Every structure is written in structure tokens, then in C-alpha cells.
Amino acid sequence: MAIPVIDFSKIEGDDRAKTLAQIAVCCEEWGFFQLINHGISEELLERVKKVASECYKHEREPSFKNSKPVKMLDEILATKSDEKIENVDWEDVFLLSDENHDEWPSKTPLFKETMKEYRDELKKLAIKVTEVMDLNLGLPKGYINKAFNGGELDDDNNNNKNAAFFGTKVSHYPPCPSPEKVNGLRAHTDAGGVILLYQDDEVNGLQILKDGEWIDVQPHKNAIVINTGDQIEVLSNGRYKSVWHRVLALPGGNRRSIASFYNPSLNATIEPARELVVEKVEKEEVNSAKYPKFVFGDYMSVYAEQKFLAKEPRFQKAVKAV
Numbered sequence: 001m002a003i004p005v006i007d008f009s010k011i012e013g014d015d016r017a018k019t020l021a022q023i024a025v026c027c028e029e030w031g032f033f034q035l036i037n038h039g040i041s042e043e044l045l046e047r048v049k050k051v052a053s054e055c056y057k058h059e060r061e062p063s064f065k066n067s068k069p070v071k072m073l074d075e076i077l078a079t080k081s082d083e084k085i086e087n088v089d090w091e092d093v094f095l096l097s098d099e100n101h102d103e104w105p106s107k108t109p110l111f112k113e114t115m116k117e118y119r120d121e122l123k124k125l126a127i128k129v130t131e132v133m134d135l136n137l138g139l140p141k142g143y144i145n146k147a148f149n150g151g152e153l154d155d156d157n158n159n160n161k162n163a164a165f166f167g168t169k170v171s172h173y174p175p176c177p178s179p180e181k182v183n184g185l186r187a188h189t190d191a192g193g194v195i196l197l198y199q200d201d202e203v204n205g206l207q208i209l210k211d212g213e214w215i216d217v218q219p220h221k222n223a224i225v226i227n228t229g230d231q232i233e234v235l236s237n238g239r240y241k242s243v244w245h246r247v248l249a250l251p252g253g254n255r256r257s258i259a260s261f262y263n264p265s266l267n268a269t270i271e272p273a274r275e276l277v278v279e280k281v282e283k284e285e286v287n288s289a290k291y292p293k294f295v296f297g298d299y300m301s302v303y304a305e306q307k308f309l310a311k312e313p314r315f316q317k318a319v320k321a322v
């Protein structure tokens with residue numbers, strides 16, 4: 001079984017209806033799909049690969065060698081314990097956002113410039129993808145965007161103190177001498193909105209849980225993997241469920257993965273879209289919401305503690321007593 005691959009250029013033109021329908025199936029049945037011909041040039045993607053790998057080599061690898069997972073694995077191997085490490089991941093990771101621009105890696109030539117250009121392009125793609133979801137869910141165009149921006153449409157000049165958050169997580173999963181003893185990244189669903197992943201085109205490792213089985217997200221050159229997080233599950237009232245995924249530690253290859261997430265503002269209130277839950281039955285309003293209303297920042301506080309646990313209890317826990 002392979003993750004569906006969608007030609008996103010077909011979203012305009014004669015094949016529009018068919019492409020929209022394919023994406024609807026991906027969102028409802030898979031929670032993960034790959035976009036090709038998404039408008040991000042191969043030339044830019046090649047530059048992103050190059051600066052990310054160079055950055056790992058020069059600015060990250062030396063400290064990974066002294067990191068917690070490496071030390072823990074060494075200890076387990078030294079004591080010949082048959083334990084598996086369950087509280088850390090075999091991953092080197094850092095986050096890029098507009099807010100932490102001054103902390104971005106600065107020693108790798110062209111890293112900052114390239115990643116800024118990439119993030120600008122990817123944010124546009126994220127918004128296009130949410131608009132496709134609006135349409136497929138029968139919501140007004142811009143609905144998700146507006147919800148993520150605390151009820152205001154993104155004006156792109158950062159005047160909105162409730163502006164949606166766009167973050168980029170740059171990860172490497174270095175070769176692991178004992179992959180059966182540690183996870184690359186433990187199984188979880190993503191907390192936020194829409195995730196756009198540029199994964200390694202050679203080293204696999206990412207798997208999703210589909211119908212009770214772990215299946216590989218097959219590397220596909222120049223594709224951007226899209227998945228939906230917990231907030232899209234809530235807004236869609238459970239039609240687009242966030243899907244469990246994990247990364248395996250592997251003995252060979254250094255997996256590069258660049259995951260960007262388009263998330264609500266921490267101040268945004270998230271709830272099932274009214275259009276999807278309120279029905280008039282004999283002049284009475286019937287509300288079939290399956291999720292509560294909460295502030296995304298409160299959800300993130302719960303998620304920080306419970307990322308690797310069952311997702312369902314998180315929604316109710318995020319509801320703050322007022």
C-alpha cells in the first residue's frame with residue numbers, strides 16, 4: 001500500500017473537480033498524501049537539501065554525538081540490557097520561525113537566505129491547501145485561515161497579534177547502531193493544522209498507521225507530503241482525522257526531514273465549524289459537535305505533556321474552566 005500522490009497542478013483547469021475529489025478522499029481516508037507539481041521549484045528544493053545537510057554536518061553533528069539518545073543507547077549497550085529506550089528520540093532537531101530568526105544557524109553559508117525563501121513559498125502552498133480543504137468541507141473560502149488567525153483574515157503584514165504560526169522543524173535521524181532499541185521519533189499525531197513535509201528522497205523511515213498497520217511514506221523525489229493535525233480534526237468535526245505516525249531509527253543513512261507546520265495562533269479559539277454541526281430541525285437548532293471549544297495555546301500546554309499518549313483525552317483537557 002502506498003500513500004496517494006496528487007498532481008497539484010491539476011487543481012486549476014479541466015481536471016479541477018477530479019483533483020478536488022481525490023484530495024477529499026486523501027483527507028478523509030488517509031490523513032497523509034504527497035503533492036507533486038506543487039509550484040515549489042526543483043532548483044529551490046535542491047538548495048534546501050544542500051544547506052540543511054551542510055548545516056547538520058558543520059553545526060549539529062558534533063553535538064549529536066554527545067546527545068542524550070546517544071548516551072542512553074551507549075549505556076544500554078554497555079550493560080547488555082534488553083530494554084528499549086522509550087523516553088527519547090534518535091533525532092537531531094531545531095525549529096525555525098519568524099520570531100526566532102536571530103537564533104537560526106548562521107555558520108552555514110546561504111542557510112538563512114535559502115530557508116527564508118523556502119518558508120515563504122511553503123506558507124503560500126499551506127494556505128492554498130487549506131483553501132482546498134475549505135472547499136471540500138463545504139466551508140467558505142478562507143475559513144480555516146481565518147480560524148487560525150483568531151478570526152481575522154491573514155493580512156500578511158503581521159499587524160494581527162493573533163496571527164497564525166508558521167514553523168519549520170529541521171530534523172536529521174542519523175544512522176543508529178541498534179535501531180531496535182530506540183525510536184527515530186515515537187508515534188504521535190501532530191498538534192496543529194496542516195503539516196508540509198519535505199522528506200529525504202532516499203532514506204525512508206516515516207510510517208503512518210493505516211487500518212491497524214504501519215505503512216511507509218515512500219520517498220518520492222520533489223514531493224511535499226501533506227498531513228493534517230489535531231486542529232483540522234476539530235474544525236472538521238472529525239471528518240479529517242489526524243493520523244498516527246512515527247519515524248524508525250535505521251542502521252544506514254542519515255534521514256533529512258524538513259517539516260513545516262501551519263498552525264493556529266496560540267490565542268485562536270478552535271471549535272468544530274458551525275456550518276458542519278448546526279442543523280435546524282423543526283425550527284430547533286441541533287448541534288452535533290463531537291469536540292469541545294478551546295484556546296489553541298491551552299491545547300498546546302496539554303500536548304507538550306501528552307504528545308505520545310492517546311489523543312482523544314487531550315481535547316477535553318484543553319478546555320479551561322472560565
Ligand SMILES: O=C(O)CCC(=O)C(=O)O
Pocket residue numbers: 169171185190197199206245247257258259
Ligand atoms: O521527520 C519526519 O519524517 C516526520 C516528523 C514528524 O512527524 C514531526 O515532526 O511531527
Ligand SMILES: [Fe+2]
Pocket residue numbers: 188189190245
Ligand atoms: Fe509528526
